[in-house]
Amino acid sequence: MSGTDPTSSAAEAPGRDFIRQIVADDLASGRHREIVTRFPPEPNGYLHIGHAKSICLNFGIAAETGGRCFLRLDDTNPLKEDQSYVDSIIDSVHWLGFDWADRLTHASDYFPKIHACALQLIEAGTAYVDSLTPEQIREYRGTLKAPGRESPHRNRSVAENLDLFERMRRGEFADGQHVLRARIDMASPNINLRDPVLYRIRRAVHQRTGDTWCIYPMYDFAHTISDALEGISHSLCTLEFEDHRPLYEWLLAQLPLPAKPRQIEFSRLNLAFTVTSKRKLAELIELGHVSGWDDPRMPTIAGMRRRGYPPAALRDFVQRTGVTKKEHLIQMSLLENCVREDLNVQAPRAMAVLQPLKIVLLNYPEGQTEMLRGVNHPDRPELGEREIPFGRELWIEQDDFAENPPKKFFRLQPGGEVRLRYGYIIKCVAVIKDAAGQVTEVHCNYDPDTRSGLSGAERKVKGTIHWVSAAHAIAAQVRLYDRLFSVPRPDAGADDQDFKSFLNPGSLQLAANCQLEPALQATAPGDVLQFERLGYFVADRCEHSATRPVYNRIVTLRDSWAKLEEATQP
C-alpha cells in the first residue's frame, strides 16, 4: 500500500465479503498458516477498472492477513501478447498502490515444469496426442445438450504419445496438426471435461522465451500448475471460470504438485456507461474514437490516472462495490462520489474561468492593481494562502451573467449585485453588445467598502462568483470530459458490434481560451486542483507545461443549481 498522504484518513477498512470469510475460516481452522494469492493478467491489453477489483481483492487479502500476493503475467499465447502490455500492467498495479516485492512472475517462467507435467500425464495415460483437425475436434466435442464422441486417437499407446509429443515440441509438425489433450470424459455434462486441449503448436516468437518453444500450454493447464507452483492458497477469479473448477481440481489431483490451491469465483465489476472488453477498447483506439489506452475517457487504469482520478479513490470505489457472486451494474455516480470525496480533501482551490466574459469596473482606477488573499483550502489552513491580483478589467464566466435571468438566478444581472470571491461586491451598470447582439462586455461599479476582510465585507449578497484579473491571467487549454457512452449498457445490444453507435458525441469538449489566476503558473504535470465552483482538474501528465498549460476536468462539483434548472424548465 502506498500510504502516502497523511490526510486521507480513510482507513480503507476491508469489509467482510464471502471470500474474506473463507480466508478467515481457513486461517482459524489451521488449514492454512499463510494466505497466498495472485493477480494473473494476460499481457494482451491495458488493465481496466474491472482488473482493479481483482487487484484490490488479491493484494488486499494478502496484506490484511500478512500473506503474499504474486503479480503473475499469464503469457501463454504469444500471438496476442506484447512486452508493452507487460510494462503497462506493472505500471498500473504500482500506481494503484500495490507492491509485489520479488513476486513478479510469468507463466512462461514455468514452461519447463508445465512441459514436465504434460509428460507425467502422458505416462499416466491421462493425456494423449490427438491429430484431429480443429473442425473435427469441435464436431467430436458434441453440444451443450448432446455428449461428445471419443477421438480415434484417444487410445494411442503411451510410447506413441510420448514420441508424438516430443516431435511436436521439436517442431516437426505444422501448427494445428496435433494437440495434446487430457483424457477425461467425452460424455461429461461439463464441456470443459470433454478431453480439454492442454498444448497446441504455435510457431510464434514469445516476448520472453523467444523461439525456445513452438508448443504452448493452454490457460487451464498453465494456470493450475502456476498456481500450485507458487503455493497459492486461494485462487480468485471471475464467475465465467466456475465451469473450469472441476478441471482445475482434476489437474491438481493428477499431478504431484506442491500445493492444492482452492479456486473461488466472484462476479466481475461492471460499470455503467462504459465497456471493458479489451477487444472493444482496442477497437475504439483503432477507429480513433479515443486517443489511446490512456485517453482520459477510457475505463482503463491508465486512462483514469490520466483523467486525474486518485488511486485511493479507485481503491475506495472497488471496496464499496463489494465482492459477491451477483451480476451487477455499478452506477457511475458511485465512482464519481469516491473521486470527489478524495479530491475534496486533497485538492487546493484556485480560480479559473473556462468561458471568459470581460468585466470592466468603471469606478476602479485605471492601471491600479491590488493583491487580495485567498485560502488554498477552506478546511485545511495548513495549506496556506496565496495572493490574487485584482484590477479594473476582469474575466468572469459567461454563465455567471444573464441579461434575462431565470428565477432564483443569483449571479450577475443588469442592475444586480454579486460578490467577487475574495474581493469586492460589484454592481452591473451597463451591458455592451456587438452588432449581432452578443454581449461582449459588462460594465460594473465596485463597492470599495466590501473588500474581503474589511468590516464592510459583512454586507450580504445572494451570489459569489469566481473571476480572474485580465491583466494577469494565464491562458490555458482545458478539456472537459464526460461519459464515453450515452447509454448505461453500450454492449448489451442484440448485435454487440453496435456498441459504437452509443458513443457520446460530447464526451470531449475543448475549452481553448481559458483564463487562470497567476498562482497556477507553478502547477506541475499531474497536480490536481479544484477550480472553484467548476470542478476538479488535473494538469495533464503528458501534455501540460508551464508555457502551454493543459488541464483535464476530472469531475464536476455536485451542482444543485443545474438540477434546479433542469427541473424548472424541462
Place this chain on the structure above:
RNA sequence: UGGGGCGUAGCCAAGUGGUAAGGCAGCGGGUUUUGAUCCCGCCAUCCGCAGGUUCGAAUCCUGCCGCCCCAGCCA
C-alpha cells in the same frame, strides 16, 4: 430432465431461524464569500413468486418464475 451460477430499495450491499445494517442516488432542512463542502432528517411493513414447517422465516423445505455463464488449438 445438458451442466454451472445468481435473485434483499433506483444502484450496490449486510444479514447464516428472533422480527430488514451501511453506502451511492433521491427528497426536505440548517451552516456557508465555492448554488461545493459540512451538519440534521426522510427514504423496504418487507427480502423473485406460491405454498409448507415453526411460537416465530429474507434465513429451513417443496414447487414455480426470471436472469447470467459454458460447445477457442483465447484467457
